[in-house]
Amino acid sequence: MAAGDGGRLRPLTDSQPKVLLPVRERPLISYPLRALVSQGITEIAIVVGYRAQQVKEALRNCAPRGCSLEFVYNPDYDDGNALSLRAARDFVGDDPFILCMGDHIIEPALIAMVLAARPAATTLVVDSEASLESQLNDATRVLIDGDNRLVRIGKRLRRWNAVDTGVFRFTPDVFSTVDHLYEHRGNGLELNDVMRFRAAHAPHVDTCDASGLFWTDVDTVEDYRSAEQQLEQRDGLRL
Numbered sequence: 656m657a658a659g660d661g662g663r664l665r666p667l668t669d670s671q672p673k674v675l676l677p678v679r680e681r682p683l684i685s686y687p688l689r690a691l692v693s694q695g696i697t698e699i700a701i702v703v704g705y706r707a708q709q710v711k712e713a714l715r716n717c718a719p720r721g722c723s724l725e726f727v728y729n730p731d732y733d734d735g736n737a738l739s740l741r742a743a744r745d746f747v748g749d750d751p752f753i754l755c756m757g758d759h760i761i762e763p764a765l766i767a768m769v770l771a772a773r774p775a776a777t778t779l780v781v782d783s784e785a786s787l788e789s790q791l792n793d794a795t796r797v798l799i800d801g802d803n804r805l806v807r808i809g810k811r812l813r814r815w816n817a818v819d820t821g822v823f824r825f826t827p828d829v830f831s832t833v834d835h836l837y838e839h840r841g842n843g844l845e846l847n848d849v850m851r852f853r854a855a856h857a858p859h860v861d862t863c864d865a866s867g868l869f870w871t872d873v874d875t876v877e878d879y880r881s882a883e884q885q886l887e888q889r890d891g892l893r894l
Contacts, residue, residue, distance in 0.1 A: 657757030658704030658732035704732025734842035756821035781817035784866035795819035805860035
């Protein structure tokens, strides 16, 4: 997902989308793209919104080798990120799929982990040992039970034992959940709302724990600077 306007990164995003900000001389979005391609996922939809044409032009020139990109425009990109998920419905078709955030830097092992997890309608990659400020700042908190199933999710949970890393595996029935929630709530629908509903009403939502693996979220100028520093410290990590 690469549709947001990156408002908290202004003025850096006044003239370019957040996902194109250079991180160690590479566009931010190139990190999740390379992680996907490294694990054999080569048919990829990029959901765009804010400055969509810039994203398209940039990725046509710097997309990882061996991948096929399709751009999906979400005209409602400022009305909740679940609508970006909904925009990808036609691309997904009847197949299970992986969802990643275009503003996250993730180690490829997170993708390998969710691909290897036990089959489930919904799987979320979490981190129970997150310690970086960029991981914890404005984090989506999750409460996981003893069977590694999602119990609760939200940014203001008082009782929690992990955080959401922004990597998901869904089956196409998730679009029915989005449609149902949108019908009753309208704009402002977030992925957290979708996950909360599925945890309560679906058979279960599985999780897998990426503790010890590298990932970081880039939401603010401080996160952006931290991402540069973290990658410099992990210079040998293949990302």
